[in-house]
Amino acid sequence: MATPRRGGFRSDRRRFAEVLTPAFARDLRGTLMQVQWAASAAIVLTLLAAVLVAGLRVQP
Incomplete structure (x- = not known):
């Protein structure tokens, strides 16, 4: 079974950061209030x- 390369999950974090815009936040x-x-x-x-x-x- 192949192991993910180091930093292989950075693209997921980047996609989440694109969704969490200031307007959305x-x-x-x-x-929530x-x-x-x-x-x-x-x-x-x-x-x-x-x-x-x-x-x-x-x-x-």
Whole structure:
């Protein structure tokens, strides 16, 4: 079985660098921020609902 030459994977890295343009990185960062905000909001709403339900179930 032939082994790859030293540095044989540089072309893959170069192709990845061509895809990761500044505009693409900016769009990706914006998308990740939206996902982070949506996840945070979902967690906060879930916790508030749990507190509300727990408060309603308290017997006097």
